[in-house]
Amino acid sequence: AQTVTQSxxxxxxxxxxxxxxxxxxxxSESDYYLFWYKQPPSRQMxxxxxxxxxxxxxxxxxxxxxxxxxxxxxFSLKISDSQLGDAAMYFCAYRSARTSGSRLTFGEGTQLTVxx
Amino acid sequence: GAGVSQSPSNKVTExxxxxxxxCDPISGHTALYWYRQSLGQGLEFLIYFQGNSAPDKSGLxxxxxxxxxxxxxxxxxxxxxxxxxxxAVYLCASSPDLFNEKLFFGSGTQLSVL
Numbered sequence: 534a535q536t537v538t539q540s541x542x543x544x545x546x547x548x549x550x551x552x553x554x555x556x557x558x559x560x561s562e563s564d565y566y567l568f569w570y571k572q573p574p575s576r577q578m579x580x581x582x583x584x585x586x587x588x589x590x591x592x593x594x595x596x597x598x599x600x601x602x603x604x605x606x607x608f609s610l611k612i613s614d615s616q617l618g619d620a621a622m623y624f625c626a627y628r629s630a631r632t633s634g635s636r637l638t639f640g641e642g643t644q645l646t647v648x649x
Numbered sequence: 650g651a652g653v654s655q656s657p658s659n660k661v662t663e664x665x666x667x668x669x670x671x672c673d674p675i676s677g678h679t680a681l682y683w684y685r686q687s688l689g690q691g692l693e694f695l696i697y698f699q700g701n702s703a704p705d706k707s708g709l710x711x712x713x714x715x716x717x718x719x720x721x722x723x724x725x726x727x728x729x730x731x732x733x734x735x736x737a738v739y740l741c742a743s744s745p746d747l748f749n750e751k752l753f754f755g756s757g758t759q760l761s762v763l
Contacts, residue, residue, distance in 0.1 A: 537691070577754050577756045578740065578752070578754035579754075580752070583751075624691055636705070636708075637692070638694075639691035639693075641689070641690055641691045642690075642691055
């Protein structure tokens with residue numbers, strides 16, 4: 534079974550600075566997808582960024598980018614020019630490309646605080 | 650609708666009572682998922698539905714949990730004889746189809762079992 538680990542329960546960053554959230558995963562599969570989801574106090578999970586394992590190029594979405602290290606099974610999220618609205622719980626998630634259905638396996642989450 | 654709608658937003662119940670949680674997915678989305686989020690933990694998969702296919706119930710923690718999806722749209726998650734360990738946020742998500750990895754989540758139901 535796949536597992537996802539986020540070793541940082543809490544992180545903080547100053548507004549306008551950069552922060553990196555860590556995620557590692559364990560799988561025996563070679564084809565899969567990785568995701569970062571954001572959960573604000575409203576509880577609604579919002580997709581931030583996704584990465585296909587077969588792509589070597591790291592995904593980017595505006596101020597959000599990932600560092601995908603397939604051999605190390607590492608998938609960190611970098612948030613540049615942090616904004617107050619970035620404060621939320623962030624979850625790393627894994628999905629096999631082989632199984633039907635988007636059964637996502639989530640990490641425990643990292644609570645990000647953005648200080649003005 | 651514009652997004653995934655869940656009701657109630659909060660539910661407080663007494664141990665041993667049955668509860669029903671409702672999820673109204675985005676119109677046209679054929680895949681629907683239920684997840685459970687316990688305090689301080691990640692999301693735990695419970696069940697998913699895809700069209701008229703048999704649901705994948707492999708994540709349901711016990712036979713006290715059941716779910717149905719009527720007419721391929723609205724879904725109800727039922728917990729019978731609730732226990733204190735059932736207290737959690739129950740999140741519903743929908744997707745255009747089973748192979749689309751982008752899930753649209755609702756705001757969840759906070760269940761508190763006293």
